[in-house]
Amino acid sequence: MPQAAPVLPSRYLTQAIRGITLSEMRPVLICPRCNSVVREPSVWSSAYHCGQHGEVHPLRSGLSPSQEGLEGVLRQARVPVWVPWPLPQGWLVTGFAAAGDERTGTRGCSVALSGPNPVGGPAEMMLISEEPGVGLGARFAGLCGPDPGTHFAKGPPAGVVQFGNHEFPLWNIDTEGRAAFAGEVSGTWLWLVLWPDTAGLLLVEPLPLRDLRDPGQDLDLPFGALSPLLPG
């Protein structure tokens, strides 16, 4: 939860707002695994700390579904920034989140999308890429995390994603209230989470992906309203 600002009498509010400079409007950084506000680095530790999860890569969340938000997630990204491309019919990009700080770079990120469920009604999608241990994917998949767990990938894969003329298998994640899949691409976790669970039908066909970090792409991403699933 963001820290509550002190309550000011309304007559002082305009005066107070005038006094705020952009440099003071720093985003609240939260744990990628829970919503706790993280403790900033100190003289004793260069890492951000969550009271429950220890050292974490802080989440800069709710990056707007816009070119500016995209540039925000691409800046210092050390992991792929996945987007299905071509997009499934009628789907829009609805925001980004990035875990990591200036020192580490972005070590985990998510791209949110909204569109029609193949069986009718609306659906939401979250594509997460991260280094092992970040915990952003497990958070959206509804796991205690941070990774898919010991029983992961024991059976046949549930679907595949395509990237750069290769296919990468995704396995089903045992969870509730959503369809969740995970696999590994070049040493990073790739998670695909869909709400409601029936939207998992989107993975019946191989899903082609692009890494938005790759140069020379001129994708005209259609943006929708900010996803309510992005924390912050």
Ligand SMILES: [Zn+2]
């Ligand atoms: Zn936490």
